[in-house]
Amino acid sequence: MTNVRLSRKTFPELPVYPERVIQFGEGNFMRAFVDWQLQQMNNQGLFDGSAVLIQPIAQGPGGMFEEQDHLYTVLLNGILNGETVTSSEIITSVSRVMNPYEDFAAFLALAEDDKLEFITSNTTEAGIAYHAGDKLDDAPPASFPAKLTLLLHKRYTLGKKGFVIIPCELIDRNGEKLREVVRQYAADWQLGDGFLNWLDKENTFCCSLVDRIVPGYPRAQAAELEERLSYRDQLMVTAEPFLLWVIEGPEWLKEGLPLAEAGLNVVVTPDMTPYRERKVHLLNGPHTAMVPLGLLAGLQTVEDVVTDATFSVFVSGLVDHELIPMLDLPADELKSYAAAVLERFRNPFIRHELSSIALNSISKFKTRLLPLLLRYARERQALPPLLSLSFAALLYSYRGDKIARQDSTDVTALFDQAWADPATFVTSILKESSLWGTDLNAVPGLAARLNAHIAELEAAGARAALQQLV
Numbered sequence: 001m002t003n004v005r006l007s008r009k010t011f012p013e014l015p016v017y018p019e020r021v022i023q024f025g026e027g028n029f030m031r032a033f034v035d036w037q038l039q040q041m042n043n044q045g046l047f048d049g050s051a052v053l054i055q056p057i058a059q060g061p062g063g064m065f066e067e068q069d070h071l072y073t074v075l076l077n078g079i080l081n082g083e084t085v086t087s088s089e090i091i092t093s094v095s096r097v098m099n100p101y102e103d104f105a106a107f108l109a110l111a112e113d114d115k116l117e118f119i120t121s122n123t124t125e126a127g128i129a130y131h132a133g134d135k136l137d138d139a140p141p142a143s144f145p146a147k148l149t150l151l152l153h154k155r156y157t158l159g160k161k162g163f164v165i166i167p168c169e170l171i172d173r174n175g176e177k178l179r180e181v182v183r184q185y186a187a188d189w190q191l192g193d194g195f196l197n198w199l200d201k202e203n204t205f206c207c208s209l210v211d212r213i214v215p216g217y218p219r220a221q222a223a224e225l226e227e228r229l230s231y232r233d234q235l236m237v238t239a240e241p242f243l244l245w246v247i248e249g250p251e252w253l254k255e256g257l258p259l260a261e262a263g264l265n266v267v268v269t270p271d272m273t274p275y276r277e278r279k280v281h282l283l284n285g286p287h288t289a290m291v292p293l294g295l296l297a298g299l300q301t302v303e304d305v306v307t308d309a310t311f312s313v314f315v316s317g318l319v320d321h322e323l324i325p326m327l328d329l330p331a332d333e334l335k336s337y338a339a340a341v342l343e344r345f346r347n348p349f350i351r352h353e354l355s356s357i358a359l360n361s362i363s364k365f366k367t368r369l370l371p372l373l374l375r376y377a378r379e380r381q382a383l384p385p386l387l388s389l390s391f392a393a394l395l396y397s398y399r400g401d402k403i404a405r406q407d408s409t410d411v412t413a414l415f416d417q418a419w420a421d422p423a424t425f426v427t428s429i430l431k432e433s434s435l436w437g438t439d440l441n442a443v444p445g446l447a448a449r450l451n452a453h454i455a456e457l458e459a460a461g462a463r464a465a466l467q468q469l470v
Contacts, residue, residue, distance in 0.1 A: 020049030072235035077349035111154035162202030292393035296462035392453030
């Protein structure tokens with residue numbers, strides 16, 4: 001293993017860029033997604049900017065960043081447009097990491113810099129939330145939106161222009177929800193109508209949709225990679241080559257943030273709804289559908305599923321015949337997107353565990369697949385065969401004796417109660433509107449179909465049950 005550490009002493013020729021972006025979150029995803037994209041714009045002379053990263057919690061990797069002069073490596077591994085991609089690049093688009101818990105005054109001082117124009121964030125799905133315990137005089141408050149409110153208020157008191165704010169948290173309408181929480185803090189803290197007017201008129205909150213699989217630090221291959229790269233990098237991060245960023249924002253954003261001009265798969269649109277539906281139903285949906293059947297059949301990864309003779313037919317049939325026909329987007333566009341998704345599923349460089357996708361499967365099914373099952377039943381007066389079997393496998397897996405359940409205690413308690421009488425389990429669980437948003441016993445034939453499939457799964461197993469259909 002090499003003793004040379006990645007730093008500007010090792011690579012003195014690497015460029016330094018002025019700070020133009022404030023980024024809440026310094027994790028693997030943002031460094032391989034947003035900061036990697038800043039790098040691509042800088043490489044082409046289109047942006048000339050870097051990001052200052054804000055730790056959302058008191059503990060973070062700031063020390064490791066300092067040791068490497070805020071440099072790190074992004075490794076792209078996978079298949080894109082039929083071609084194998086393996087590349088490494090030293091990222092120079094991060095200027096520093098700031099810990100507001102150690103120096104809150106320095107954090108607020110960011111409001112003074114006119115060059116800082118953009119704010120991005122990824123503070124987990126729970127990050128955009130109101131916390132009643134946050135106070136105006138906290139230094140800092142705990143939540144990300146509360147910290148942002150104080151930073152924006154400081155900017156307002158200085159009489160400066162606002163920001164373009166693009167959150168990347170994986171929640172629907174993330175920009176709108178972030179603005180709502182900021183406004184709630186502003187009201188609670190009595191920051192005044194002048195600030196609220198400035199907030200709305202001088203700042204642009206964009207909803208966004210992000211898509212890139214980022215496994216993170218390649219621990220198993222680290223020694224081999226460091227030998228090949230000829231330096232040690234404790235912050236290196238692996239990602240797939242595919243990337244999509246859909247930003248719901250004004251047309252002028254394309255010039256201010258020329259991501260698409262740099263050749264990146266970034267869409268600025270007045271309405272991101274179709275893109276969200278496409279991703280939720282054609283990427284996340286197949287993931288959720290394959291998990292219970294795959295785990296019941298002893299498969300472990302997404303790659304296992306899509307390279308298995310029986311399961312690959314299940315996935316392609318589900319997408320082509322039961323999901324795409326239920327979406328209100330151009331068929332050619334949907335088929336092209338689905339083909340790219342299946343290519344990503346087959347990526348041999350990424351080990352995507354089915355068990356990691358299984359977390360909170362009930363709520364995922366409700367969002368990703370149930371609307372299409374209901375539409376199929378309504379429009380075709382029939383039940384989608386593959387999706388119905390997947391639904392049955394999901395309910396069967398939540399008995400808890402075949403697969404470890406990863407869900408809230410409220411959800412598992414409902415299943416335990418329903419499974420107490422196997423003869424009435426299906427009708428009991430389908431009536432739980434807290435799970436599905438409605439009583440699914442009203443769907444003609446659904447309870448009977450699910451009962452039949454569960455009996456098949458119990459008697460013959462998931463693979464045999466699936467083979468009967470495909």
